[in-house]
Every structure is written in structure tokens, then in C-alpha cells.
Amino acid sequence: MDFRISDTFTDSLAKLTGEEQKAVKTTAFDLQLNPANPGMSLHKLDKARDKHFWSVRVSSDIRLIVHKTAASLLLCYVDHHDPAYEWANRRKLETHPKTGAAQWVEIRERVEEVRVPYRSEVEASIPVAASSRAKPLLFSGQTDDELLGYGVPVEWLADVRQADEDSLLELADHLPAEAAEALLELATGGKPQVTPPTAGVDPYSHPDAQRRFRVMNDVEELERALAFPWEKWTIFLHPAQRQWVERDYSGPARVSGSAGTGKTIVALHRAVFLARSQPDSRVLLATFSDTLANALRTKLRRLISNEPRLAERLDVHAMNAIGERLYEQQFGRPRIASREAIKQFMAEASSGQKFSTNFLLTEWEDLVDAWQLDSWESYRDVKRLGRKTRLPEQQRAALWSVFDAVRARLKAEGLTTYSGLFSKLAAHLAERKHPPFEYVVVDEAQDVSVAQLRFLAAMAATAGVDRPNSLFFAGDLGQRIFQQPFSWKSLGMDIRGRSRTLHINYRTSHQIRMQADQLLGPEVSDVDGNKEERRGTVSVFNGPPPIVRAFDGEEAEIDAVGAWVAERSSEGVAPHEIGVFVRSDAELERARAAVDKAGLPFKVLDEHVETVSGQVSICTMHLAKGLEFRAVAVMACDDEVIPLQSRIETAADDSDLEEVYNTERHLLYVACTRARDHLLVTSVEPASEFLEDLLM
Numbered sequence: 001m002d003f004r005i006s007d008t009f010t011d012s013l014a015k016l017t018g019e020e021q022k023a024v025k026t027t028a029f030d031l032q033l034n035p036a037n038p039g040m041s042l043h044k045l046d047k048a049r050d051k052h053f054w055s056v057r058v059s060s061d062i063r064l065i066v067h068k069t070a071a072s073l074l075l076c077y078v079d080h081h082d083p084a085y086e087w088a089n090r091r092k093l094e095t096h097p098k099t100g101a102a103q104w105v106e107i108r109e110r111v112e113e114v115r116v117p118y119r120s121e122v123e124a125s126i127p128v129a130a131s132s133r134a135k136p137l138l139f140s141g142q143t144d145d146e147l148l149g150y151g152v153p154v155e156w157l158a159d160v161r162q163a164d165e166d167s168l169l170e171l172a173d174h175l176p177a178e179a180a181e182a183l184l185e186l187a188t189g190g191k192p193q194v195t196p197p198t199a200g201v202d203p204y205s206h207p208d209a210q211r212r213f214r215v216m217n218d219v220e221e222l223e224r225a226l227a228f229p230w231e232k233w234t235i236f237l238h239p240a241q242r243q244w245v246e247r248d249y250s251g252p253a254r255v256s257g258s259a260g261t262g263k264t265i266v267a268l269h270r271a272v273f274l275a276r277s278q279p280d281s282r283v284l285l286a287t288f289s290d291t292l293a294n295a296l297r298t299k300l301r302r303l304i305s306n307e308p309r310l311a312e313r314l315d316v317h318a319m320n321a322i323g324e325r326l327y328e329q330q331f332g333r334p335r336i337a338s339r340e341a342i343k344q345f346m347a348e349a350s351s352g353q354k355f356s357t358n359f360l361l362t363e364w365e366d367l368v369d370a371w372q373l374d375s376w377e378s379y380r381d382v383k384r385l386g387r388k389t390r391l392p393e394q395q396r397a398a399l400w401s402v403f404d405a406v407r408a409r410l411k412a413e414g415l416t417t418y419s420g421l422f423s424k425l426a427a428h429l430a431e432r433k434h435p436p437f438e439y440v441v442v443d444e445a446q447d448v449s450v451a452q453l454r455f456l457a458a459m460a461a462t463a464g465v466d467r468p469n470s471l472f473f474a475g476d477l478g479q480r481i482f483q484q485p486f487s488w489k490s491l492g493m494d495i496r497g498r499s500r501t502l503h504i505n506y507r508t509s510h511q512i513r514m515q516a517d518q519l520l521g522p523e524v525s526d527v528d529g530n531k532e533e534r535r536g537t538v539s540v541f542n543g544p545p546p547i548v549r550a551f552d553g554e555e556a557e558i559d560a561v562g563a564w565v566a567e568r569s570s571e572g573v574a575p576h577e578i579g580v581f582v583r584s585d586a587e588l589e590r591a592r593a594a595v596d597k598a599g600l601p602f603k604v605l606d607e608h609v610e611t612v613s614g615q616v617s618i619c620t621m622h623l624a625k626g627l628e629f630r631a632v633a634v635m636a637c638d639d640e641v642i643p644l645q646s647r648i649e650t651a652a653d654d655s656d657l658e659e660v661y662n663t664e665r666h667l668l669y670v671a672c673t674r675a676r677d678h679l680l681v682t683s684v685e686p687a688s689e690f691l692e693d694l695l696m
Contacts, residue, residue, distance in 0.1 A: 003032050003216050004204070005075040005226075007177075008104065012077050012087075013226065015572070020062055024078050025226050027058045031066070032222055035073050042066075045085065049107055050092035055084065067093050072204075074213065096176075098148035100197035101206035102213060103176040108155040135164040138187050149194050150182035151208055169510060169542055177540060178208040181504060184538040190503065220306040244500055245269045252460065252471040254445065254495045256532045257502030258478060259673030260513065260539070264443050264626070266502070267474040268299055271441040274469065275314045281438035285316045288444040288482070292626040293318045294610050296443065315437070319452050320418055326436060327421050330428055337415040342406065349405035353398060358650045360402060366484045368403045370450045372423045376400045422451035429458035438470065444626060445475030447482040453491050477524040477532050481622060481667045484659065489528040501532055507628055509543030512679045516546075516672040518693045519665050546672070546679035548694050550687040554590060557682050561633050562597025564680050565616065568631040573678070575600050578616045579629035581671045583644060587636035591618045594635065621671040632675035634668070637683040637691055642668055665690060 005028075013021055031040060041057035045065075053076075056064040063084040067074040077087045094105050139147065139160055152160055156175060160183065163171050168187055172180035182192035195207050204213050216222040241262055244255050255266050271285040285300070287293050297316045304310045317325070327334045339361075346360045373379045379400050380393065391399070410416065416424075429435060440459055442448060448456070460470035473495070488495065505513055517537075524532045547564075551557040565578060578600070580591045588604060595602040595616050603612045605619035611627065621634075621642075643664035651657035668690050672679055683691060 001035065001070075002072045002204075003035075003222075004072060004213050005216060005222070006077075006104070007212050008077050009075040010226070012079055016062070016078065020059070023058050023062060024064060025223075027056060027064055028075060028222065028226060029219060031056065031064075031073065031075075032216060032219060035068075042068075045088050047085075048088045050088070052093070053088045055088070094153070095203040096148075096151055097154065098145070098197065099151050099195070099206060099208060100201060100203060101151065101178070101208040102203035103151060103153070103178065103208065104212070105153045105155075105176060106174045108153075108159075135166060137161065138163050138165065138168060139183070142186070150186075150192055151176055151179040152183070153179070173542060176208075177212065181538055181540055184510075184540075185503070188538060190538070218306075241266050241269070241502065245273050249469050249472070249498050251466050251468070251498060252473065252493055252495050253498040253500075254473040254475065254530075255500050255502060256474070256476055258476060258505065258513070258517070258537050259670070260505040260507030261502035261537065262504070262506055263474040263476065263502060264296070265299075267441050267443040267472070268296065268303065270472050270474075271314060271439075272300070272303060272310070274439045274441070275310050278438065281313065282436070283314050283439045283441065284322065284437040285314065286319050286322060286440060286442045287316075288318065288447050288625065289623075290318045290321060290607055291605070291610060291623065292444060293321065295626060319442075319448070323418065323421050323425060323452070323455065326425055331424070334421050335415050336421070337410055337417055341415070342410075342417075345406045345409045346402065349402045349409070353402060355399065355402075356650075358646075360399070362650055363399065364403060364406065368407075369417050369419045370484070370486075372419055372451060373403075374407070376404075379403065419449065419451040422449070422455040426451070426454040426458040429455070430461070435459045438467070439472075440470065441472045441474070443474050444479075445473035446477050446480040447475075448473075449483055450486055450491070453488060453493055457492050477526055478520045479625070479666055479670050481625065481663050481670060485527050487527045494528075495530065496528075499530055503537045505537055505539040507676055508539055508673055509541055509675075509677055510539035511543050511545045512672065512675050512677075513537065513539045515548075515679075515694050516669055518695075519669045519672070519690060543677045546675075546681065546694070548681045548691055550683045550685050550691070552685060554684055557635065557684055558590060558593045558597060561591075561594035561635055561680065561682055564633060565595060565598035565600065565631075568678055569598065569600060573631050574614070575602075575616045576611055576613045577630040578632070579624065579627065579674055580616060580618045580633045580635060581621050581624045581674070582618075582634075582636045583642045583667070584620055587641065588618065588620070590636050591633075594633070621667045624671050624674050627674050628676060629674055630676045631678035631680075632672070633680040633682065634671045635682050637668070637681055637688045639683075639686040639688055641683075642688045642690060 013024055016024065027040075030037065043055045043057070045053040045055060050067070052067050052069055054066050054068050056066055058064050058078070061080050062078065063081050064075065065077040065084055065088045067076050074093070077084060079087065090107055092105050092107060094103060095101070096103055144157055147157060147160055148154070152175065159171055163183070165187070168183065172184060175183070185192045197206075203209055204215070245266055255263055257263050267285065271283050274281065275283045285296060287296055293316050300311070300314065300316060304314075315322070324334055324336075342364065343357060343361055346364065347357050350357070350360055367373065367382060368379060371382060373382060376397065380396055437459060440456060442456065456471060460466050508516070522533070549560065551560060561580070565580070568578060569575065580595060582588055582591050592602070592604070595618060600616050601614065602616040602618050605611065605617055605623050607623065611617045617627070617629070643661055647660045647664070648657065651660050672681065672694075681691065681694060
């Protein structure tokens with residue numbers, strides 16, 4: 001007998017209290033070991049339309065709903081007695097007549113509270129003039145056969161045909177998930193993929209069914225699946241994503257997609273796939289920061305907890321951390337110059353010059369140090385893709401004298417920068433036959449620096465020739481907040497033809513995603529012309545609309561955010577599932593005061609402090625990158641805070657100013673899309689101009 005769990009079960013399990021979840025897991029393990037055990041207290045649900053539904057007593061009030069046949073036992077749902085029975089009474093498990101996939105079907109005639117009225121009923125109840133202005137039907141151009149091919153149940157075809165943009169989201173909540181996703185994609189101009197049915201194939205083997213139902217082969221696999229229900233996407237990989245995970249690539253490849261589309265999970269599974277399929281190799285999974293690396297290690301442990309030997313060949317590090325480690329092995333411990341030290345060197349070297357220290361520092365970071373320019377000629381001739389300020393040659397010569405003095409000062413004091421560190425490593429690796437890692441997977445690739453990309457290119461080559469499958473990137477140009485744009489192709493990193501965009505959003509509700517997307521354009525391009533199409537992205541679940549509010553003063557904002565956080569807590573959102581973000585350290589005190597008002601414990605995160613169970617996370621928007629929470633409050637979005645006035649003042653011309661605005665927009669987008677279900681964005685008047693875009 002196959003033992004399976006459904007995604008509806010893991011979703012319902014996450015809504016129970018901690019003690020209730022422990023009892024359910026114990027019952028589930030007992031069922032897996034011996035489903036025929038007379039002590040399991042199975043009770044057949046005679047009133048259910050599907051005659052294979054049974055309930056299992058977990059406690060005096062908790063009931064586990066299972067679907068039991070001679071060949072299969074499926075964990076379906078768990079809740080308190082009455083809601084659990086009601087869930088079973090409203091559903092049936094069927095094999096779709098067109099797709100051949102097993103799917104949950106909500107029984108049509110029992111859906112009364114969100115019934116989609118037929119067009120004839122609407123027209124009979126409103127005046128003719130108003131009827132003529134009715135919104136167009138979304139799926140009038142699709143045949144029944146096409147809709148069935150997307151997994152729409154036969155009894156729901158009439159409702160789908162009457163759906164317009166107002167009723168679609170309500171309807172989607174009652175359809176099988178694969179059908180809802182396909183219709184949402186159609187409605188946003190996309191073309192859903194259809195897997196042709198194969199006669200005689202197990203209904204659970206269809207890709208649509210594999211996304212909803214999973215065979216548990218042993219107790220360890222079940223334990224992993226039940227341990228982290230809210231993050232089940234680290235265990236269950238979407239079949240559409242699996243093809244990019246397991247594909248062979250002749251050169252560097254990149255998967256992209258807007259926030260929440262599973263890029264990190266694809267990167268994680270890609271690293272594991274390479275380690276499994278190449279047993280003699282070492283794999284590096286790299287990301288932007290130590291915080292994100294720690295989060296990836298946690299996910300990795302969940303994914304391969306029953307394969308400890310695999311972990312021995314899979315290293316997870318922040319880019320700078322792996323750079324320092326490899327540098328120390330070859331050249332000794334590096335002494336990294338702090339930004340403050342470089343700023344001081346810059347001020348001393350530019351004494352008597354008319355350039356501001358801030359301008360000099362950004363020119364150094366974005367051009368001179370980033371590209372490791374080591375001569376006046378290289379500085380004079382460099383293409384200023386990220387720094388478009390036009391400077392006459394005389395001014396550039398004066399600037400170079402400052403930068404050359406800073407370079408000499410760093411060398412004299414035995415200091416280096418991270419760009420210098422990675423450049424030296426790249427040169428060293430180019431001379432080696434065997435790299436420290438045969439395969440490298442990079443998450444948050446949009447913020448990889450010039451020197452880091454050179455280092456990765458050197459790691460991926462043997463005798464100057466790229467090895468197949470050696471480099472895999474995951475990232476989103478819309479979340480680029482740390483690096484100036486530059487040409488990957490100019491550094492030998494050409495991903496054309498090996499770049500794919502993910503469009504199904506699992507993490508962020510439709511409502512939050514739609515509003516956050518207003519901050520960005522429908523399409524984002526890199527310097528090499530590679531485009532990331534944001535149109536057609538579909539969220540697979542609904543939630544309450546985001547709230548955007550401006551207040552007369554800081555105290556009013558603090559009170560409102562505190563009340564909102566307290567309300568989320570009263571609804572069952574755990575403290576560690578709540579994040580509060582601000583633009584910079586200067587606004588952190590407002591966030592602390594708000595969470596204090598809510599009466600909840602909190603932890604202020606920095607680069608070395610992770611989220612803590614039982615505590616609300618407070619941090620800047622930059623540190624929120626890569627994190628995720630059920631509820632997020634983005635505070636202090638005031639005018640001159642975002643975009644930050646000090647950054648605007650460093651812009652030397654309109655091109656530089658445009659880049660500042662772009663990265664500040666990306667930053668607010670990153671902060672808003674950390675939210676799964678609830679989002680609050682607040683400011684003190686006058687509010688940031690970006691909030692107008694959120695309200696469009």
C-alpha cells in the first residue's frame with residue numbers, strides 16, 4: 001500500500017497549535033507504520049460524497065481525514081472535529097477525464113457562499129444600459145476541450161466560462177490548484193503548459209498530481225515533510241522547475257523570476273542534484289550574505305537530512321566568506337580595508353581638490369576598485385556603464401591622482417579590498433588544473449560584483465575552456481540593490497540561450513504581488529540585453545489587500561503599526577513569522593517602539609544575527625533580502641528617507657540620479673515582497689513618492 005500526503009494536509013497542519021501538531025505527527029507516523037492497527041480509531045465518513053474518506057482520532061477534538069483504498073492511504077486534512085468533517089463533505093478525489101491526473105474537486109452544488117452567477121442571471125437583475133457595460137468574459141475564446149486540458153473539472157466549466165476579472169479570484173479558490181494557476185496565467189496573457197495525458201498511467205504520476213500528492217517511502221521522509229509544513233516548497237519541487245534543475249547546460253545558465261517564484265529553491269535543488277549525480281565532485285552553493293547562507297544551510301539540512309554523506313561534498317557560503325577562506329589557503333589571512341578606512345585615505349589624498357568625499361568614494365567603489373583599474377590609461381578608457389557622468393580628461397587625471405594615492409596607501413599598509421581579493425584569486429585559479437569546486441551554484445546572482453564574476457568564471461574553466469554545468473545562477477534583476485549594472489558578456493559570461501524565467505509565485509499572495517509589481521516595470525533588462533519578463537507571473541493564493549497609510553507624526557505611525565502587529569499576533573501569526581523593516585539604521589528606533597507597543601519580543605538583525613523563533617524580526621530593508629515572513633510591516637517610508645536624500649545628493653547627473661532611483665525602488669520592492677499573507681506600508685507625511693506607485 002502506497003502511503004501519501006497531500007499539500008492540503010501540510011497546509012492544514014500548519015494552522016494548528018504546536019501541541020496539536022505534535023499529536024498529529026505521532027498519529028501520522030503510527031498510520032504509516034501500521035495503517036491496520038485497531039488502535040487507530042478509524043471511522044468511515046458515511047455522509048461524504050467520496051466513499052473513501054475516513055477520519056482518524058488524534059485527540060478528543062482533532063480529526064485527521066484520510067482517503068483509503070486497497071492500494072493507497074492518503075493523508076488529506078486535519079482540523080478540529082466539525083471543520084475536518086465539513087472539509088471532507090465538500091470534496092472528492094477524482095482522476096480528471098482529460099488530463100488523467102489525480103485532483104481534489106470541490107463539490108459544485110455545495111458551494112453556495114461564493115457561487116459565480118451565470119451571465120443570464122446577472123443580466124436579468126440589472127438594467128440594460130448597465131448590462132452593456134459588463135466586464136468581458138475572460139475565457140470566451142477557449143473551448144471546453146482546452147479548459148479541460150488545463151485541469152478544470154467538468155462540473156466547473158460553466159462557472160469558468162462566466163468568469164470576468166472581478167470573479168476570477170473568488171472562483172480560483174474553489175478550483176483544483178493546477179486549474180486555478182492555468183486560468184490566472186491565461187488571464188494575465190500567458191500560455192499555460194499542458195502535459196499530454198498518457199493512457200494507463202497512474203493518476204498520481206501526472207506532473208499536476210506530483211505537485212499535490214507525494215509518496216512517503218519511509219519514516220525519515222515523512223518526518224522531513226511534516227517538520228516544516230510552512231516551507232514545504234523546500235521538499236516539494238514544482239515539476240516545471242525540476243526540468244531546469246536537472247537539465248544539462250553547455251555553458252553558464254541562469255534562472256530568473258520575480259520575488260517568490262522559487263529561484264532559491266531551484267538553486268538549492270540544483271546544488272543537491274549535482275552532488276548526487278556527480279559523486280566524485282565538490283559543489284559550492286553561494287549567496288550574497290552570511291545571513292542568507294545560514295538560511296540556505298537550514299533548508300539544505302531539511303532536504304538531505306537522510307543523506308549525510310552528500311552534505312560532505314556540498315559547501316554553502318556567502319561569496320565574501322568563501323573568497324576569504326580560499327585566499328587564506330593560498331596567500332594567508334587577508335586584511336580587508338574597511339569602508340571607513342578607505343574614506344579616510346580618500347579624504348587625505350584629495351585635500352585641496354574640489355570633489356566631495358562621497359563622490360570620490362562612489363567613483364572608487366563603482367569603477368576603480370570594482371574593475372581593479374591599475375593605471376591612468378585603464379581609468380581613462382573604462383566604459384562607464386554604471387557611472388555615466390561625463391568628466392573632461394583634465395578632471396579625470398586629477399581624480400586618478402587621488403585614486404592612485406589610495407591604492408598606494410592600501411598596498412603600503414598590507415590592506416586589500418574584496419575586489420582585490422577576488423581578482424587575485426581569479427588569476428591564481430586560471431593557473432590551476434583542478435579548481436576547489438567542480439560546480440558552483442549562485443543564488444542572488446543579480447548582486448554579484450565584477451571581481452566575483454571573474455573569480456567564478458576562472459573557477460568554471462579548465463585550461464581556459466568552460467566545463468559543462470559548472471556555473472548556475474539564480475537571481476532577479478528587479479531585486480538588484482547592491483551592484484551597479486555591468487556587462488557579464490564582457491567578462492566571458494554569456495548566458496544567452498541558457499536563461500529561463502519562472503512565472504509561478506508560491507510565496508506571496510496575489511494581492512501583495514500585484515501592488516509590489518507597481519514599483520517596477522513589466523520588463524527588466526541587463527546591460528547585455530537579456531530580458532526578464534515580469535508579465536504573466538501568477539500567484540497561487542489570495543490574501544487580504546496590502547495597507548498603505550501615511551500619518552501626521554511618528555507617534556501616530558508607531559501606535560498604528562503596533563496595533564497592526566498585535567492584531568496579526570491575535571490571529572495566530574507567531575512572532576517569528578512577523579518582520580518589521582525600515583530603510584536604514586536611523587529609522588530602527590521607530591520599528592523597536594512599534595513592536596514594543598504590540599507587547600511582543602523582538603530581535604534586531606544584523607549581518608551576523610539570524611531570525612529567532614518566538615521573536616519578531618526588525619532590520620533594514622537591505623538585510624531583509626532573502627528572508628520571508630507571513631506578515632510584514634515596512635515603516636518610515638517618508639520623503640527623503642526612500643529614496644534616501646544622501647544618495648540623491650551624490651548623483652552627478654541625470655543618469656546617475658536615475659540609477660539611484662532604480663535601486664531605491666528595487667529596495668522597497670524587496671522589502672514588500674518578503675510578505676506572504678499580510679503587508680502594511682507606512683510613512684509620516686510627506687510620504688515617499690514611491691507610495692503613490694504602490695497605490696496605483
